[in-house]
Amino acid sequence: MSVCPTIETERLVLRPLRDEDLDDYFAMMDSPEVRRWLHLPDTFDRDAAWAQMAAFLGQWALRGMGLWAVEERSTGRFLGRAGLHNPERVDWPGVEVGWTFDPRYWGNGYATEAGRAARDFGFEVLGEERLYSCILPDNLASQAVARRLGFELQEERVMAWYPDAPHGLWVTELSPSAPD
Ligand SMILES: CC(C)(COP(=O)(O)OP(=O)(O)OC[C@H]1O[C@@H](n2cnc3c(N)ncnc32)[C@H](O)[C@@H]1OP(=O)(O)O)[C@@H](O)C(=O)NCCC(=O)NCCS
Structure with a gap:
């Protein structure tokens, strides 16, 4: 069984989600901005946020990947979530890199x-050769993050889990010239 590791970057700690994160996690998800950009249904409540945290943490055990809680190194503050997502969905493209703050x-x-x-x-530890990010066409802030990480828009397509609009399928491939 795989366990979610802790990783440090210059300003951040990426660590396993904890039960005590629930207030911060739900405050983030319940903000009007995140509700809008993730198109969360009104039924997404605190219970749903907890279930989502449990599923992201459980994905580490089941699939050796998942999302991390992201903390600010200097303060320990909860900032958001980011990581690798590969849920069991019929037309999910592969391993996604995702971010919500x-x-x-x-x-x-x-x-x-x-x-x-x-x-x-995803590239170095999981050994993936191709990573995805599924981003709605009007989510320019998320597209900007993807671009900075070397992702390119491959196509737009409607996916079964979100039939209301097409998602942009952004892709990056392992290459020696990948941007920093
Ligand atoms: C998508 C999302 C995570 C992007 O957040 P963000 O803060 O815009 O992205 P970054 O953290 O990369 O920050 C980039 C900005 O920080 C600025 N910045 C300031 N200091 C910086 C520093 N030290 N280093 C790098 N960038 C810095 C950049 O110039 C850039 O500014 P700009 O937006 O004016 O161009 C955020 O909009 C979000 O959580 N949206 C809701 C959830 C969502 O849509 N998730 C994705 C679903 S596909």
């Missing part, structure tokens, strides 16, 4: 810094 901490480069660590983990 509390709006209070946007605009600091934290998503890019955490996404870079997750991307490198």
Whole structure:
């Protein structure tokens, strides 16, 4: 069984989600900005947030990957979540690098810094040759993170788990010239 590791970057700690994160995690998910960009249904409540945390943590045990809680190194503050996501969905493309941060901490480069660590983990530790990010076409902030990490838009397609709109399928491949 695989356990979620802890990784440090220049300004961040990526560590396993903990039960005590629930207040911070739900505050982030319940913010109007995150609700809007993740198109969360009104039914997404504190219980659903806890179940999501449990599923992300459980994915480490089941599939050797998952999302981390992201903390600010200097303060220990919970900033957001980022990591690798490969759920059991019929048309899910593969291993996704994902990022969501509390709006209070946007605009600091934290998503890019955490996404870079997750991307490198996907290539170097998991041995993936291709990583994805599924991003709605109007989510420019997330697309900017993807671009900074070397992802390119491959196609737009409607996926079974979100039939309301097409998702952009962003891809990056292992290559010696991958950006830092
Ligand atoms: C997507 C999301 C994580 C992007 O957050 P973000 O803060 O814009 O992204 P970054 O952390 O990479 O920060 C980049 C910004 O920080 C700025 N910045 C400031 N200090 C910086 C530093 N030291 N290093 C790097 N960038 C820095 C950059 O210039 C950039 O600013 P800009 O937006 O004006 O161009 C955020 O919008 C979010 O959580 N959205 C809701 C959830 C979501 O959509 N998730 C993705 C689903 S596909």
